[in-house]
Structure formats: structure tokens, C-alpha cells
Amino acid sequence: MNGTPANRPTRHLTWRSAVIFTAVAILIAGAWLWLRRDERYKSARILNSVATLVLEESPFGADPSLVLSGAAEGMTSVLDPYSSYLSSFEYELFQEESEGEYVGIGVGVRVRSGMVIVTEVRPQSPAADVFIEPGDRLVAIDGVSLSGRDLVETAQLMRGPEGSIVSVTLEKSTGESRSIQIVRRRLDIDAFPIVGVTRSGIAYIRWSHFSDGSGDRLAALIEDLRLEEPLGLVLDLRGNPGGLLDEAVTAAGIFLPAGTTVCTLVDATGEEPIEYTTAAATSPFEGPVLVVQDELASSA
Secondary structure: OOOHHHHHHHHHHHHHHHHHHHHHHHHHHHHHHHHHHOHHHHHHHHHHHHHHHHHHHOOOOOOHHHHHHHHHHHHHHOOOOOOOOOOHHHHHHHHHHHHOEEEEOOEEEEEEOOEEEEEEEOOOOHHHHOOOOOOOEEEEEOOEEOOOOOHHHHHHHHOOOOOOEEEEEEEOOOOOEEEEEEEOEEEEOOOOOEEEEOOOOEEEEEOOOEOOOHHHHHHHHHHHHHOOOOOEEEEEOOOOOOEOHHHHHHHHHHHOOOOOEEEEEOOOOOOOOEEEEOOOOOOOOOOOEEEEOOOOOOOO
16 A cells, blocks of 8 residues: 555656657657658768768778768869868868967968969068078978878978977979978968058058958058058958958948948848948048959958
């Protein structure tokens, strides 16, 4: 008698749990059947089948991570020219550009005809200390040839812990070849490496990337240049890979009236668009403005 009342709630809870479990199972089964009929799920099964086939049948023993990252790159390539898949290392590079700081030797490079060419040497950097110059060709890093390597592979070889030594083999434009030891150190990436007023009275600003806070800094630079009463402004964005959209919108506010729509983001459904508009600038720029860009200027 004493044990009966105590057991009743247990039986009641067990019965209720069974009902809940059954309902959840029915929902999961229904969702599974719906997914199987959904065309997107069928495409996902195709992707899974191809990945499995490549991994199991490749005579060279395909690396699973390379197969899956290749699939991710392929999926993002169908979106638009500015969408791409970033590996963890590529995302780290992007974050460094946005934050304006990284550990390295202080060179900017491009790949031309399978060769890695130095395009920029940052002032007071380890590369500048050993007289590396734009136009030099990087041949090898720590004995690893750079022939045929892309920018990401090159960056991976050049990066390393702060204070570590990297051996760089390079070839000068004169054909002279040399190998040098360089100590990596932490560097600031200046978003505005060249600022000034030309002899003809034109203000010039080179903006290399849209890093955090660079919109406000652009406004401050223009305010300083205004003291020299320039006839106009040249804003050089060549090679600027983009960066933070908010910084570009902030910069637009220097030249456009408050409340001007800079861009609108719309998802695939076309619902709830997000508008980016300019705020009132403390000191708007009034005068001719020339924006220079090239095929490497993108994003914001």
C-alpha cells in the first residue's frame, strides 16, 4: 500500500514520455521524407556520392580535406565574382588586413606567369632593412621553390612566429641572385601609405584596404589636407581588395549628403532589404574628386 502512490506518477510520466517520443519520431520521419523529395537534398546526395567516389577510387589517394575544400570552392564560385570560399589560413589573412596588423617580413607580392614578384615593400620593415625592392622575384623560401605557387601558398611560407628567421632567395631585375636571412616581426599595415598634396595643388590619398577605423581616418586626413587649400582630390584605390563595408560607407559620407543610400543588400527572397546610408559628416569635402581603380580593386 505504501509503495503504490509513489509509483503512479512514475507510470504517468513514462506514458507521457512515450507519447512525446512518438510525436518527435513522426516529425523527424516527415522531415526526412520532405527532404528526400526536395530537389536541394537530391543535389546534396549527388555531391556526397561524387566525394565518396573520388576518395574511394582515386589512384593517388586523394586528401579528404582537399577534396572537400575543392567542393566548397566550386559551390561558392557559382554565386557571383566576389564570393569565394576562404580556408582558415585565408580567413586569417583577411582578418589581419581588416585589423591592420600581422607578423611577417613586410612585402606585397603578385603572381605573374608562375613567378612571385614583389610589388610593395613596406617602409621600416624587415624586407626594407635588407634592401628588397619592388620588381624583385622571389625564387624560394626556406629552400622551397616558389615556381608555380599561388599567393596563399607563398604567404604560408613567408609567415611564421614573431622573432623567427626565414631564408629568402630572390632574383633582382638585373639577374643577380642572392639568399638572405630575415627576422620576422610584427608590422602595422598602413591603410594610407601615401598622403600629400602635389606641386600642382592636387591632394592625393592612396587607400590600400578598408580596415577597421579607416573611414574615420580618411576624414581626418582630408581635414588636414584641406588646410593647404587643394584644387581637388585624387583617391587611389588601385589594388584595394576591399575589407569592411561599414568603413566604405563612412567614407562615402565625406562626399555625399547625409541619408544618401550607398548600397542595398537583398537576400534571395527579396524580402527585408538592408540599406546602408551615409551619416552627416563633421566636415564634408566639397570639390572635384577623382577615384582611381583597377581590376584588382574589389568588394566595398
